[in-house]
Amino acid sequence: MTNLYETRDAADNASTSYRLRDTGQDAQGSDNNIFETVQGTITSDGDHDWYEVELVAGQTYTFAAIGTFDGESRLDDPYLRLRDADGNLLVDDDDGGPGTHSTITFTAATSGTFYLDVASYGDQGTGQYGLSAVEGDKAYYDGNMGAGALLRPGLSWSGPGTAATVTYGFRENNNGVEDTFAHVTDEQIAAIEKVLASYSEIANISFDRVNPDGYTDDATMLFSNYNSTTDGAGAYAYYPGSPDAGENEGDVWLNTNSVSTDELPTGSYSHFAVMHEIGHAVGLAHPGDYNAGPGVRITYDEHAQFRQDTQQYSVMSYFDESNADSNLGYGGFPDTLMPLDVLALQQLYGVNMTTRADDTVYGYNSNAGGAYDFSEKMPSAVTIWDAGGNDTIDMSGAGKVNQMISLIDGSFSDVGGGLSNLAIAYNAVIENAIGSGGNDTIIGNAAGNTLVGKAGNDTLLGNGGKDKLIGGNGHDTLRGGSGNDVLKGGAGDDTLDGGSGADKLIAGAGDDTLTGGSGADNFCFFNLGGDDTINDFELGSDLIMIKSRMAEFANLTIFDDGGDTVITFGTNSISLVNVDAALLGESDFAFV
Known part of the structure; x- marks a missing residue:
């Protein structure tokens, strides 16, 4: 999470007292050192915050500024500048990152002091931002920055941090969007409702079904099937609040060429696709500026705009965890929403503080059930959100397989033979852990x-x-x-x-x-x-x-x-x- 907070306003010149220090830690999936990350605030039109950073000649660095929530209003359109020791402008960027956020990649010609200058585009606008620096040519985001990448202005069923109730149903009649419209099946309905419940577990967004015994055309979120071998998508959905969506906002379409109509277990692509599209329907974007389409080839190297844009961190990502040197193991797709999803949804709708608020055991001897009961199925990848109680991760049933269990919120554990396949959500507290025979x-x-x-x-x-x-x-x-x-x-x-x-x-x-x-x-x-x-x-x-x-x-x-x-x-x-x-x-x- 964040290392440095702008507790007093940063100066807008080289007298700044803030400095991003090299942490000496490698960014996950690389040998590139990361620097401290910042949470700061542009407090007025024309405000500029400068941060000192020491660079080494010949080394390539990537700097990023992104609007974040974390309890304050968000800077929707940051503008980032890199300056030399005398304050002269070297390079600047407006929208080189996801959405309207900024990214600069720069190779230092000389060693010494440089300054990062954060402001709003056109010096108009205020709000909170995150700032990062890393060696290499792909940005590094901390948790708040990663959540910020999933949240775009105006895409929500409520205001930031405000609870929402949304009606949903399963479309009865074709509205003309897809020629191959078909009803969702009972098996798909069961999977969809399970995923909706998982969203409600972590954030204050609830879902009320219209016509619980059948189909309808009168709900806010409507689910439908279609079939296509040419559109390049396994499924798609419309954002809430999007001017392009019109009366379709919140609707989800599942492509039966990719999404099963009868088997959607956790860890499968079909279950993953449902989680992903519901994310769009409640306001989560892809972490980067990419989207599936006919003939479109999307790769991590070309399209991921920060290192954590993988399914290890978010179900909204197109990229598997191998890009972050991880191995989800069993099944290949996350079983649950992942850490950046959880944080973004909680920032968007507020935190659900009633979920698993008693003493809960995850893993073996579990009373949490579902993907959190490893005696039923070792997970591909899960993230634990837990609102209270005295809680335990129990890996005693894993035989002699070596475990690495971290109880630090926002961190990953290696369990059951996987790598970084168990996460604890930001701000969740798990008190206890039991190892295996390894x-x-x-x-x-x-x-x-x-x-x-x-x-x-x-x-x-x-x-x-x-x-x-x-x-x-x-x-x-x-x-x-x-x-x-x-x-x-x-x-x-x-x-x-x-x-x-x-x-x-x-x-x-x-x-x-x-x-x-x-x-x-x-x-x-x-x-x-x-x-x-x-x-x-x-x-x-x-x-x-x-x-x-x-x-x-x-x-x-x-x-x-x-x-x-x-x-x-x-x-x-x-x-x-x-x-x-x-x-x-x-x-x-x-x-x-």
């Missing part, structure tokens, strides 16, 4: 997470919050991050690092290495066995806790060993690195 990586978020590695050599990263990390069997690495965390190694030779905060590190069987980090930490030895090491024991602050029927301070053997302290009891030993044995006392221990 060697898993599980990444927490700012909430209080419970992360369980189970079998395999796992890596658990708590990040912020008061986390509980449980390694399970295998040689695991647990890092708590900030917050007062509990880390439990389990069997195997484990590495536990509490990070900042007052942490509780519990060694298990095996030879474990424990680092408390900053804060008053408890080092616990409850499952005795092995030769363990504490790297940073702080006398008078940290505490060693031992659980044993025979353990008491008098029964410990404590001695120096080359500048370290070694504590033995029975067949167990604990080494304290760089601790003087003479300074260790009974108050540094607790016996339970």
Whole structure:
């Protein structure tokens, strides 16, 4: 998501205090570094916002400015300029990006300071924008920018962020648009209504069916079949609010040459086509300026205007996920709306805060159902929107396949053998994750997470919050991050690092290495066995806790060993690195 916010108005000259720094991170699907992304606002006609950026001679860069919502009015037509260190204009752009948005691709002849100058076209207009910079010749968009690419001015059933109710039905009579008109089938109706419900789950848009027992010509959104081998489209739809649509606005036509009339399971092209066209019917555009037609060949290299224009990010994209070095795996098409779709719809109609607001399990042992129950079908790709509760991603049924689970909103996970095929929607909070029998990586978020590695050599990263990390069997690495965390190694030779905060590190069987980090930490030895090491024991602050029927301070053997302290009891030993044995006392221990 966004790294930098224009909290005070950026200067309109080289005195600007804002600078886009190179993050050192590679843009997905490339070796090109991305810079910080910005959310700023043009506050008045004639306002210009300048941002400093350091470029390297011979390197090609792409800069993009796009109108975004994110709680404020949108800058519908940004104008982007690139200037040299003296403020001289080098290149400018009006509509080189999607819609009326701006993109500049530039190869620096010299190294040094340059400035990006964001304004509105003709210096007329105000609103919020996103700004990005990346090495290479294709723009990089953060989440707000990507959502902005899907939203075009005036294409909605309501105002920005305002709820809407739309009637729908299944066309009874041909209105003359297609000569090959046919009724949609019962199977198609079931799939369409399922997709409509999925739209209502994430945003405050509801759909009321006209004539629930049959066909009609009197609804706002009307669904029909047609058949063509020459129009170049699998289906098409009319935008709401489009002056070209007339009385057809919101209507969806499914080409039965491409869309099945009897089988439309999630992950199939037929189901995907329904999701895509309903997106148009409620106001979502393609991420780029392309559209299917007779004889038209559309490719990612030629037509995608930013890197994230793939189906990994949006069902409105024409391009499969391989363009972003991903693999949706099972079935090849997304099962649900994807992260940019969710964010754009929520910005358009408001956020549905009632969906799965209780404790929900996704994956195995799921109570979410549908595409979120992996015991029924491993998904091609899903995005989780969850409004509340204490929630879990459970991959315990995935055998020994390695999982990479990230609980950070807007991020992707690799589950069930796929790559980046599970996403958590922006602003959704999932608290817990359970790994498989493989060697898993599980990444927490700012909430209080419970992360369980189970079998395999796992890596658990708590990040912020008061986390509980449980390694399970295998040689695991647990890092708590900030917050007062509990880390439990389990069997195997484990590495536990509490990070900042007052942490509780519990060694298990095996030879474990424990680092408390900053804060008053408890080092616990409850499952005795092995030769363990504490790297940073702080006398008078940290505490060693031992659980044993025979353990008491008098029964410990404590001695120096080359500048370290070694504590033995029975067949167990604990080494304290760089601790003087003479300074260790009974108050540094607790016996339970």
